[in-house]
Amino acid sequence: MGTRTAATEHAPAAQTAAGAAAQPDSTTRTGLLIIGASQSGVQLAVSLRALGFDEHITLLGDEDHRPYQRPALSKEFLQGTVESESLIFRSNDYWAEHNVDLVKGEYIVKIDKEADGSGVAHSSSGRQFPFKRLALTVGARARKLEIEGGDLDGVLYLRNADDALALKARVGDAQDVVVIGGGFIGLEAASSLQKMGKNVTVLEFGPRLVGRAVGEETAEYFLQAHRARGLDIRLNTSAKRFTARGAAGEKQTAVAGVELQDGTVLPAQIVLVGIGVIPNTQLAEQLGLTVDNGIVVDRFALASDGTTVAIGDCANMPNPVPGSAPGERIRLESVNNAIEHAKVAAYSLTGRREEYAGIPWFWSNQADLKLQIAGLCNGYDQTVLRRDEERGKFSVLYYRQGQVIAADCVNAPLDFMAVKNALAKGKNIPADAAADPATPLKTITTDS
Amino acid sequence: MPTVHFTDAEGAVRDVQGNPGDSVMETAVRNGVPGIVAECGGSLSCATCHVFVREDCLAQLPPMEDMEDEMLYGTAVDREDNSRLSCQLRLTDEVELFVTTPETQV
Numbered sequence: 001m002g003t004r005t006a007a008t009e010h011a012p013a014a015q016t017a018a019g020a021a022a023q024p025d026s027t028t029r030t031g032l033l034i035i036g037a038s039q040s041g042v043q044l045a046v047s048l049r050a051l052g053f054d055e056h057i058t059l060l061g062d063e064d065h066r067p068y069q070r071p072a073l074s075k076e077f078l079q080g081t082v083e084s085e086s087l088i089f090r091s092n093d094y095w096a097e098h099n100v101d102l103v104k105g106e107y108i109v110k111i112d113k114e115a116d117g118s119g120v121a122h123s124s125s126g127r128q129f130p131f132k133r134l135a136l137t138v139g140a141r142a143r144k145l146e147i148e149g150g151d152l153d154g155v156l157y158l159r160n161a162d163d164a165l166a167l168k169a170r171v172g173d174a175q176d177v178v179v180i181g182g183g184f185i186g187l188e189a190a191s192s193l194q195k196m197g198k199n200v201t202v203l204e205f206g207p208r209l210v211g212r213a214v215g216e217e218t219a220e221y222f223l224q225a226h227r228a229r230g231l232d233i234r235l236n237t238s239a240k241r242f243t244a245r246g247a248a249g250e251k252q253t254a255v256a257g258v259e260l261q262d263g264t265v266l267p268a269q270i271v272l273v274g275i276g277v278i279p280n281t282q283l284a285e286q287l288g289l290t291v292d293n294g295i296v297v298d299r300f301a302l303a304s305d306g307t308t309v310a311i312g313d314c315a316n317m318p319n320p321v322p323g324s325a326p327g328e329r330i331r332l333e334s335v336n337n338a339i340e341h342a343k344v345a346a347y348s349l350t351g352r353r354e355e356y357a358g359i360p361w362f363w364s365n366q367a368d369l370k371l372q373i374a375g376l377c378n379g380y381d382q383t384v385l386r387r388d389e390e391r392g393k394f395s396v397l398y399y400r401q402g403q404v405i406a407a408d409c410v411n412a413p414l415d416f417m418a419v420k421n422a423l424a425k426g427k428n429i430p431a432d433a434a435a436d437p438a439t440p441l442k443t444i445t446t447d448s
Numbered sequence: 449m450p451t452v453h454f455t456d457a458e459g460a461v462r463d464v465q466g467n468p469g470d471s472v473m474e475t476a477v478r479n480g481v482p483g484i485v486a487e488c489g490g491s492l493s494c495a496t497c498h499v500f501v502r503e504d505c506l507a508q509l510p511p512m513e514d515m516e517d518e519m520l521y522g523t524a525v526d527r528e529d530n531s532r533l534s535c536q537l538r539l540t541d542e543v544e545l546f547v548t549t550p551e552t553q554v
Binding site for chain 1 (some may be wrong): 469474477478479480482487488489490491492493494495515518519521522
């Protein structure tokens with residue numbers, strides 16, 4: 001049986017979807033309201049429809065864009081190698097056919113909710129969105145750098161599409177860029193901007209790059225690799241204030257430089273700040289849900305009221321890695337988590353109970369360095385380094401009590417895949433055999 | 449317009465019209481073809497957009513680069529000679545492609 005679907009992308013999403021969907025009456029509390037048209041919000045709607053959930057779904061976001069993929073914003077999109085249209089998750093036809101009402105540009109400021117889980121959400125424009133069940137896929141926001149000059153024009157962040165568009169709009173006129181923060185987003189953007197011909201300096205407050213996400217060896221590898229590619233990276237360095245363009249007495253509105261603690265001033269027409277994110281918990285707090293570094297949820301993605309689901313970057317959840325210590329909690333910022341957590345929430349919303357269990361994985365593309373991470377390395381007591389200088393491959397495997405628990409792999413997808421698959425199947429890759437980079441890991445995987 | 453015919457592991461066929469320049473993966477995902485996951489959005493990081501290409505369509509596809517080749521060794525369903533990652537397959541003007549999606553991608 002064949003169905004024919006044309007990929008047309010012309011009509012504004014909200015109109016198309018609203019036309020086909022049965023719009024709930026503003027006073028009846030039916031259907032599911034998903035706040036956050038994010039990776040996890042989109043996946044939740046998609047997974048629910050795949051499971052046969054037949055109630056109305058409203059997928060609401062505060063941006064004026066159809067739901068899009070974020071990872072490319074610091075890479076392909078910034079460099080102009082992909083079009084914005086390529087970042088759109090689903091066609092308008094898809095949402096219309098699946099009875100999902102997309103709402104753009106509405107910022108929810110207050111939610112009234114009853115004990116049964118139903119309620120009404122109020123937006124800043126005065127619109128009301130009634131619901132029978134509520135899902136919070138509200139993500140996280142960029143942490144602000146509160147120093148003198150932080151509000152100058154040209155001091156930018158990179159979290160959403162508008163941030164990326166603002167950065168792109170200024171890149172043409174800028175020659176010097178200072179990136180503050182040597183984490184994934186900072187290094188990805190710095191690599192992109194360097195490739196676009198900018199003079200880029202990266203300031204990292206800590207003693208090494210990508211502080212918490214990778215181990216020591218990987219951080220050192222990236223430091224050397226980026227420096228070898230001409231990126232100016234300064235560790236243990238922080239900005240004291242941003243200086244402004246224009247003579248004294250004139251109104252100074254645009255950034256001109258970054259003054260370091262030692263008094264050095266680096267010229268900068270753009271400052272890009274990437275110093276981490278803060279989970280968006282305001283609505284959860286207002287609802288009286290338990291909040292602690294994110295919205296606290298159980299293994300089924302349910303918040304403390306037992307009816308609201310909260311998933312993705314905004315959720316603090318039991319560590320999903322099988323065998324984790326009881327009570328160990330974690331908040332993950334990744335595409336993989338957004339997707340897998342959404343699937344768990346979809347089960348919870350359809351009356352099935354599936355505990356969240358899985359091996360987290362991450363990726364980051366920086367210049368020609370393709371980093372893939374399988375598992376979580378915290379608590380490791382041994383590492384094994386696999387290095388193939390000639391082919392530019394580098395992997396670190398992490399072990400705890402002889403069992404492989406994670407790997408950072410640079411330009412080494414075979415290693416990444418082998419570790420990811422071993423972890424998923426509860427297998428091991430013995431450390432002594434893994435040390436020879438010529439041995440494919442897949443061939444030495446054992447039943448632990 | 450380019451057309452991609454997706455056959456799933458059970459044999460159900462779905463024909464999707466795409467846009468020149470888009471990848472087979474994008475065409476599938478945007479239209480909700482269920483057999484393609486594509487977690488990484490096309491950055492060649494996840495191997496969850498694996499397809500088997502009908503033999504007579506293989507020749508018109510761009511050659512496989514090393515990274516795609518290596519990633520294909522990590523697919524959920526083992527690769528075959530006609531395996532490709534659909535994020536690497538760009539549609540050209542009047543192309544007509546026949547692909548089969550594997551039983552699972554993760």
